[in-house]
Amino acid sequence: MNWPNHGGQPEKLKQLFNIKMDRELLDFSANLNPLGPPSWLKATLDEHYEKITRYPDPSYSKSILSIADHEGVEQDNVLLTNGGAEAIFLVAKYFENKKAVIVHPTFSEYERACKHYDIDVEDIFYEQENSFNLPTSVIKEKIKENDVIFLCRPNNPTGTVIAEEDLQLYLEEGKKTETYIVVDEAFVDFLPTSIPSLSTWLASYPNLILLRSLTKLYTIPGLRIGYILAQPTIINVLKNEQIPWSVNSLVDAVIPKLLEDGSFLENTRAWLSEQSESVHGILAELDFYISPTQVNFYLLRDKKHPKRTEELFYFLLEHGILTRHTHNFKGLNGEFLRIAIRAKEENERLIAVLQNWRNES
Numbered sequence: 001m002n003w004p005n006h007g008g009q010p011e012k013l014k015q016l017f018n019i020k021m022d023r024e025l026l027d028f029s030a031n032l033n034p035l036g037p038p039s040w041l042k043a044t045l046d047e048h049y050e051k052i053t054r055y056p057d058p059s060y061s062k063s064i065l066s067i068a069d070h071e072g073v074e075q076d077n078v079l080l081t082n083g084g085a086e087a088i089f090l091v092a093k094y095f096e097n098k099k100a101v102i103v104h105p106t107f108s109e110y111e112r113a114c115k116h117y118d119i120d121v122e123d124i125f126y127e128q129e130n131s132f133n134l135p136t137s138v139i140k141e142k143i144k145e146n147d148v149i150f151l152c153r154p155n156n157p158t159g160t161v162i163a164e165e166d167l168q169l170y171l172e173e174g175k176k177t178e179t180y181i182v183v184d185e186a187f188v189d190f191l192p193t194s195i196p197s198l199s200t201w202l203a204s205y206p207n208l209i210l211l212r213s214l215t216k217l218y219t220i221p222g223l224r225i226g227y228i229l230a231q232p233t234i235i236n237v238l239k240n241e242q243i244p245w246s247v248n249s250l251v252d253a254v255i256p257k258l259l260e261d262g263s264f265l266e267n268t269r270a271w272l273s274e275q276s277e278s279v280h281g282i283l284a285e286l287d288f289y290i291s292p293t294q295v296n297f298y299l300l301r302d303k304k305h306p307k308r309t310e311e312l313f314y315f316l317l318e319h320g321i322l323t324r325h326t327h328n329f330k331g332l333n334g335e336f337l338r339i340a341i342r343a344k345e346e347n348e349r350l351i352a353v354l355q356n357w358r359n360e361s
């Protein structure tokens with residue numbers, strides 16, 4: 001089976017599985033915010049329409065200033081990128097021909113980017129049987145032997161968050177051997193306010209590189225907005241590697257307004273806290289395993305039938321629900337489904353179908 005590499009491709013999946021269905025599939029496979037894009041965004045893009053007739057400001061000065069203010073860092077700590085994906089590939093380029101560790105299961109693009117730049121990658125694994133905790137003693141050892149460790153916090157696909165004390169330990173160890181810790185924070189805005197971004201740590205840890213994306217929070221995968229936060233020396237090297245005008249003028253125009261929209265973020269956190277509590281509670285009662293997630297997606301497996309995940313995937317699909325298979329997440333081998341938290345009525349639809357599965361299985 002030629003499973004697609006990423007979520008959010010309902011039409012492709014319909015074709016692949018030859019599903020004849022007039023109504024649209026409910027897409028729980030992409031982990032985007034159902035509240036987005038913000039209601040004002042369309043009008044603002046229209047307002048800036050004439051900007052497409054000019055090249056963007058190559059220094060993206062207004063956007064960089066707003067990102068630096070938003071993150072509490074200096075402007076020379078920031079590099080604007082064409083989505084989180086470009087951020088990943090630029091950082092991989094920085095470590096070309098070196099040695100890296102990737103902790104799986106995680107986002108597959110770290111591995112692809114490392115391969116692209118001939119990085120010698122060692123795979124290690126979260127402890128699945130131990131709530132997907134990090135194997136801290138193993139990582140400590142690996143830090144000594146490698147140039148960079150790629151971590152995702154919160155992690156895609158588990159939704160778990162590496163504890164601050166563990167990260168501090170890795171960064172301190174890394175300082176001794178000049179090993180860099182790259183932390184992808186693409187989903188950080190979905191965390192409760194009690195777990196902030198690591199951006200304020202940049203001042204204390206020269207070996208910390210943060211990757212960010214605005215894609216998931218604002219539901220704008222088609223716009224492409226991301227950034228890197230790191231020491232100015234690293235930012236300068238990466239800037240030289242970046243293709244000219246990598247970020248377009250419309251994106252450059254809307255970034256300050258996106259970052260200022262505090263009420264959108266508040267509403268998102270309120271929706272997520274309410275919906276995730278309710279969904280997780282009901283699914284646990286129905287005897288499904290849910291990874292200890294803190295964000296807008298989770299891994300699910302039927303505790304009663306842990307070997308029947310693929311069957312469950314098809315059952316959901318036949319009932320109009322698309323989930324994310326986990327065949328290309330190393331260490332999961334398709335044994336779980338990744339499912340997003342969506343709007344209330346959609347979550348209720350998912351739960352009703354899972355209830356049917358439980359009654360029939």
Ligand SMILES: Cc1ncc(COP(=O)(O)O)c(C=O)c1O
Binds near residue numbers: 084107152213214221
């Ligand atoms: C962990 C993680 N980082 C980065 C990205 C890429 O983000 P963007 O769409 O902004 O390129 C994704 C997309 O799924 C992701 O899951």
